[in-house]
Amino acid sequence: MLEPTLSHFWSNLFFLISRYLHIVCTTLLVGGTLFYEMVVPIAIDELKATQQLSVFGRARWVFRWIVWLSAGVLIFSGVVSIYRHLTIYDIDGAAIVNQVSGQTEPPTARARLAMRSGWWMAAHAGAGLTAVIVALFLTLGRRPPEHPVRWMRMNLVILLVVIFLGSATRHVRLLVTESAAKVGMKQLQSAPNPPSP
Amino acid sequence: MDWLLVASTVSRWVHVLCACIVVGGIFWMVLAPTAAPRGRAFKPVFHGSILLLILTGSFNAWRAWGQYSLWPGVLHGVFGMHILLALAAIILLIVATAKPVPSGRLMAWGVALLFVVVLLASTLKGLRERAVLKHSTPITSNA
Numbered sequence: 278m279l280e281p282t283l284s285h286f287w288s289n290l291f292f293l294i295s296r297y298l299h300i301v302c303t304t305l306l307v308g309g310t311l312f313y314e315m316v317v318p319i320a321i322d323e324l325k326a327t328q329q330l331s332v333f334g335r336a337r338w339v340f341r342w343i344v345w346l347s348a349g350v351l352i353f354s355g356v357v358s359i360y361r362h363l364t365i366y367d368i369d370g371a372a373i374v375n376q377v378s379g380q381t382e383p384p385t386a387r388a389r390l391a392m393r394s395g396w397w398m399a400a401h402a403g404a405g406l407t408a409v410i411v412a413l414f415l416t417l418g419r420r421p422p423e424h425p426v427r428w429m430r431m432n433l434v435i436l437l438v439v440i441f442l443g444s445a446t447r448h449v450r451l452l453v454t455e456s457a458a459k460v461g462m463k464q465l466q467s468a469p470n471p472p473s474p
Numbered sequence: 475m476d477w478l479l480v481a482s483t484v485s486r487w488v489h490v491l492c493a494c495i496v497v498g499g500i501f502w503m504v505l506a507p508t509a510a511p512r513g514r515a516f517k518p519v520f521h522g523s524i525l526l527l528i529l530t531g532s533f534n535a536w537r538a539w540g541q542y543s544l545w546p547g548v549l550h551g552v553f554g555m556h557i558l559l560a561l562a563a564i565i566l567l568i569v570a571t572a573k574p575v576p577s578g579r580l581m582a583w584g585v586a587l588l589f590v591v592v593l594l595a596s597t598l599k600g601l602r603e604r605a606v607l608k609h610s611t612p613i614t615s616n617a
Binding site: 289292293296297300301303304305306307308309311312313315316317319336339436437440441443444445447448451452454455458 | 479482483486487490491493494495496497498499500501502503505506515516519589592593595596597599600603606607
């Protein structure tokens with residue numbers, strides 16, 4: 278095992294801040310989408326049409342900056358997280374979990390697919406990118422697209438799926454990491470952020 | 475199929491989702507004070523999310539309790555702070571949104587506390603992963 282050093286401290290702090298920003302930006306996107314879908318239409322309901330457009334336009338301007346900033350931070354922190362866990366994503370989890378549980382039969386193709394955290398991560402990243410692109414599309418240009426609330430509703434559903442995939446990725450990754458540590462895999466110790474003693 | 479593993483994944487998903495709804499929703503209410511008085515449409519979602527946060531949080535804590543005990547001095551401390559601050563923020567936000575015109579200042583304090591709660595949750599997750607790896611006993615010399 279490696280000795281903890283100052284560089285480990287800084288890298289851990291960097292990864293912690295990156296993970297924190299990833300969650301915070303997700304909350305801003307999900308909360309903002311829900312807020313604009315549920316609260317803003319009711320809030321501007323009693324106003325005249327011209328006033329409604331003005332309020333919606335102003336709200337959209339604020340939303341735009343936060344969405345763009347969140348999109349940038351989400352992509353950056355996501356790439357950092359992928360880099361950090363790249364070694365684990367590449368491991369055939371089903372074989373290792375079988376080894377730990379003492380099973381001699383080779384894992385099925387379905388188990389291999391489900392226990393490779395890289396696939397879950399790819400699905401999470403793909404769906405996440407889609408949600409970010411939809412959010413950017415909603416805030417691009419001078420005028421909002423037609424049926425903005427319908428678009429937001431659709432994006433909210435995509436975001437729910439993204440969060441589920443993120444949660445599943447973490448579970449599979451942890452299970453594989455723990456199992457890999459139990460069988461003493463050398464790859465774990467060459468990871469960007471190896472476990473300290 | 476390991477149903478407890480499935481339940482853990484779903485529980486974590488619901489916990490993160492509800493946290494996103496509460497933190498993000500209140501953040502936007504603070505940011506758009508003109509719309510906040512009409513935020514009653516958001517209230518059932520907010521209260522439902524808080525209930526689910528407490529339920530799933532309790533389940534997640536029960537599942538991870540063994541891991542928290544691997545490094546009790548640090549993990550119990552961070553976990554305790556997470557729970558205490560989360561409860562304080564929840565009470566603050568329930569009081570803030572109970573009035574016909576929600577209190578902007580209370581909501582701002584509540585959301586600031588929630589950002590700290592998220593930071594503690596993130597720290598807890600990282601520390602727990604390290605504790606689990608540190609205490610994993612190799613069963614063979616090599617894979």
